[in-house]
Amino acid sequence: xxxxxxxxxxxxxxxxxxxxxxxxxxxxxxxxxxxxxxxxxxxxxxxxxxxxxxxxxxxxxxxxxxxxxxxxxxxxxxxxxxxxxxxxxxxxxxxxxxxxxxxxxxxxxxxxxxxxxxxxxxxxxxxxxxxxxxxxxxxxxxxxxxxxxxxxxxxxxxxxxxxxxxxxxxxxxxxxxxxxxxxxxxxxxxxxxxxxxxxxxxxxxxxxxxxxxxxxxxxxxxxxxxxxxxxxxxxxxxxxxxxxxxxxxxxxxxxxxxxxxxxxxxxxxxxxxxxxxxxxxxxxxxxxxxxxxxxxxxxxxxxxxxxxxxxxxxxxxxxxxxxxxxxxxx
Amino acid sequence: xxxxxxxxxxxxxxxxxxxxxxxxxxxxxxxxxxxxxxxxxxxxxxxxxxxxxxxxxxxxxxxxxxxxxxxxxxxxxxxxxxxxxxxxxxxxxxxxxxxxxxxxxxxxxxxxxxxxxxxxxxxxxxxxxxxxxxxxxxxxxxxxxxxxxxxxxxxxxxxxxxxxxxxxxxxxxxxxxxxxxxxxxxxxxxxxxxxxxxxxxxxxxxxxxxxxxxxxxxxxxxxxxxxxxxxxxxxxx
Amino acid sequence: xxxxxxxxxxxxxxxxxxxxxxxxxxxxxxxxxxxxxxxxxxxxxxxxxxxxxxxxxxxxxxxxxxxxxxxxxxxxxxxxxxxxxxxxxxxxxxxxxx
Numbered sequence: 001x002x003x004x005x006x007x008x009x010x011x012x013x014x015x016x017x018x019x020x021x022x023x024x025x026x027x028x029x030x031x032x033x034x035x036x037x038x039x040x041x042x043x044x045x046x047x048x049x050x051x052x053x054x055x056x057x058x059x060x061x062x063x064x065x066x067x068x069x070x071x072x073x074x075x076x077x078x079x080x081x082x083x084x085x086x087x088x089x090x091x092x093x094x095x096x097x098x099x100x101x102x103x104x105x106x107x108x109x110x111x112x113x114x115x116x117x118x119x120x121x122x123x124x125x126x127x128x129x130x131x132x133x134x135x136x137x138x139x140x141x142x143x144x145x146x147x148x149x150x151x152x153x154x155x156x157x158x159x160x161x162x163x164x165x166x167x168x169x170x171x172x173x174x175x176x177x178x179x180x181x182x183x184x185x186x187x188x189x190x191x192x193x194x195x196x197x198x199x200x201x202x203x204x205x206x207x208x209x210x211x212x213x214x215x216x217x218x219x220x221x222x223x224x225x226x227x228x229x230x231x232x233x234x235x236x237x238x239x240x241x242x243x244x245x246x247x248x249x250x251x252x253x254x255x256x257x258x259x260x261x262x263x264x265x266x267x268x269x270x271x272x273x274x275x276x277x278x279x280x281x282x283x284x285x286x287x288x289x290x291x292x293x294x295x296x297x298x299x300x301x302x303x304x305x306x307x308x309x310x311x312x313x314x315x316x317x318x319x320x321x322x323x324x325x326x327x328x329x330x
Numbered sequence: 331x332x333x334x335x336x337x338x339x340x341x342x343x344x345x346x347x348x349x350x351x352x353x354x355x356x357x358x359x360x361x362x363x364x365x366x367x368x369x370x371x372x373x374x375x376x377x378x379x380x381x382x383x384x385x386x387x388x389x390x391x392x393x394x395x396x397x398x399x400x401x402x403x404x405x406x407x408x409x410x411x412x413x414x415x416x417x418x419x420x421x422x423x424x425x426x427x428x429x430x431x432x433x434x435x436x437x438x439x440x441x442x443x444x445x446x447x448x449x450x451x452x453x454x455x456x457x458x459x460x461x462x463x464x465x466x467x468x469x470x471x472x473x474x475x476x477x478x479x480x481x482x483x484x485x486x487x488x489x490x491x492x493x494x495x496x497x498x499x500x501x502x503x504x505x506x507x508x509x510x511x512x513x514x515x516x517x518x519x520x521x522x523x524x525x526x527x528x529x530x531x532x533x534x535x536x537x538x539x540x541x542x543x544x545x546x547x548x549x550x551x552x553x554x555x556x557x558x559x560x561x562x563x564x565x566x567x
Numbered sequence: 568x569x570x571x572x573x574x575x576x577x578x579x580x581x582x583x584x585x586x587x588x589x590x591x592x593x594x595x596x597x598x599x600x601x602x603x604x605x606x607x608x609x610x611x612x613x614x615x616x617x618x619x620x621x622x623x624x625x626x627x628x629x630x631x632x633x634x635x636x637x638x639x640x641x642x643x644x645x646x647x648x649x650x651x652x653x654x655x656x657x658x659x660x661x662x663x664x665x
Contacts, residue, residue: 008555025386029380036401041401092513245579264587330619
């Protein structure tokens with residue numbers, strides 16, 4: 001019995017590793033390919049012609065400063081004060097944060113600051129300096145330039161705290177008086193510049209003809225509530241399976257589902273301040289990346305994993321694929 | 331010296347020498363190009379690369395999804411070439427541009443759809459059996475590179491979607507240390523990677539994948555040995 | 568949300584079951600993918616024209632003719648009467664190139 005089984009196994013191995021010598025059929029794979037191309041071409045042309053494709057216009061700093069002026073103003077202050085998401089991000093942009101840890105490993109820090117972004121200078125001061133400004137803004141810029149680093153920090157921190165105090169609630173008209181130096185003028189100056197549309201063309205590469213790198217624009221816009229609100233409105237947030245979604249009535253990147261799935265789990269979406277869930281949420285990106293890499297390797301190396309590689313036989317779908325061969329022998 | 335040896339072997343072959351001797355002659359090339367030719371001639375003759383027949387068990391619609399994936403890839407490349415010539419913001423302002431963008435968009439949707447069915451189909455057949463693991467692995471690599479190509483494609487749309495996707499995608503890439511070199515917020519970089527580097531990688535991997543399929547042939551059914559033994563018994567062998 | 572009314576974005580329609588949330592277009596695509604897979608397994612595949620090709624009907628081989636398996640089969644027209652001329656060739660050289 002065992003000998004027969006072993007012989008069967010040997011025959012199976014020989015069948016799999018040598019050219020097939022059993023029954024064959026004429027099968028024109030080139031013709032099949034041309035028909036496939038024709039069919040896919042017709043379907044694609046039909047879908048494109050009748051359904052089109054999504055294209056919601058890019059958000060602008062002009063619209064942000066016009067529609068949500070207070071949010072723009074508050075974000076500008078946080079950039080100056082170094083409290084924004086970008087300013088506290090860490091590598092590869094700056095040293096304002098430490099990046100995410102996978103246990104003891106921090107790949108983010110290991111790669112260093114490769115794409116330097118200094119939000120106060122890059123998002124506020126340099127764009128303001130690159131254009132002729134009204135007298136008060138011009139004077140504020142001069143005062144900023146002449147101040148020491150400590151003085152700047154004292155002004156921005158004081159103003160950032162006062163602005164975000166519950167008494168003011170982010171409203172600059174309700175901020176208690178204090179020594180804020182040129183900070184309020186710089187913020188309102190940038191708001192005016194953005195509302196005029198000037199910031200959109202300048203932020204990427206102030207003073208340069210060409211601009212092909214949008215890192216600063218993306219980071220600045222992401223620090224505020226405008227991009228975030230638009231993403232929430234279109235159901236694109238990470239914890240809304242947003243990675244797979246698309247604007248308009250169109251399918252999105254569904255192939256990211258194995259990635260997106262993990263972001264929906266409670267321990268990667270935790271409000272906790274301490275404990276495992278807090279650690280996993282704070283370092284969610286790298287943990288999820290690691291999980292996806294492991295799963296991908298398992299699938300990729302499936303042919304070599306005993307047990308798992310027998311799964312197809314257990315599932316039995318092959319009986320449907322080859323039902324005629326099993327039944328008739330050809 | 332080698333010329334003499336070659337002449338001697340020619341003589342030996344014409345005198346119907348044992349196959350072994352002829353094989354040894356064929357194994358002789360020591361130059362890289364000679365070895366490559368030897369490998370191709372022996373492992374992948376034309377009638378195996380471009381066969382007119384397939385084993386009779388290749389009789390299911392599941393087998394057409396590999397070819398459908400290739401057809402969708404061809405449509406992606408064709409529409410992508412048109413888009414590349416006009417630049418990344420053409421389709422925001424031109425109806426024709428938008429139509430070509432739609433072709434590109436739906437080709438990509440179908441590409442991933444067909445590829446997924448192909449992958450699950452090959453999984454159900456355990457198609458890695460019989461030294462075909464490399465075919466499976468190259469297919470998986472093609473899938474992964476396609477996902478990255480898809481991501482860069484969404485990023486170079488230069489619309490609201492791209493803004494949000496670059497903003498979101500950067501965190502995972504940065505956390506893994508990849509973002510320091512692969513910056514999805516850098517339109518110039520993403521565009522070049524999307525239209526040149528990734529398609530080139532995909533084409534090479536797909537070519538290897540297809541050649542490996544032809545090299546090994548389509549995997550025989552699970553438990554084909556039972557059927558073939560029964561056939562042998564029936565024929566009294 | 569009224570302040571965002573001017574944001575030029577166009578949301579899709581979503582359906583949710585607990586933690587699972589999916590846009591209708593994505594759901595349609597998933598449905599089509601599953602349907603394609605099921606149909607590919609279930610629908611009968613039309614047999615190739617000409618029926619079964621016998622692998623041993625290619626005529627005698629010489630030593631100079633490497634045993635490729637495909638070779639002989641491809642050269643020979645299929646049997647005209649449509650009856651399967653199935654023969655095993657286990658007594659021939661295996662042609663194992665690996």
